[in-house]
Amino acid sequence: MELTDVEIQEIKDHNQKRVKRVVAIVAIAMTVISIVLVGISLSLGKKIDLLVEQSMEQRHHQQQQHLIGVNVQ
Helix, strand or coil: CCCCHHHHHHHHHHHHHHHHHHHHHHHHHHHHHHHHHHHHHHHHHHHHHHHHHHHHHHHHHHHHHHHHHHHHC
């Protein structure tokens, strides 16, 4: 059974619509994921800054303790 030109064109159109739909779904999903990640980043920004600050203070304190220990010996 051979397909007519009209049937071939209908199949091509159907496939093109399917591809467009998949591309649109992927684009929307990526946009939503991006928005969620930005929201998480913004909400955790203060906590991350606090952890970095505490880590730097702790490192600075350890360096001072090490220097004091070296000077005492």
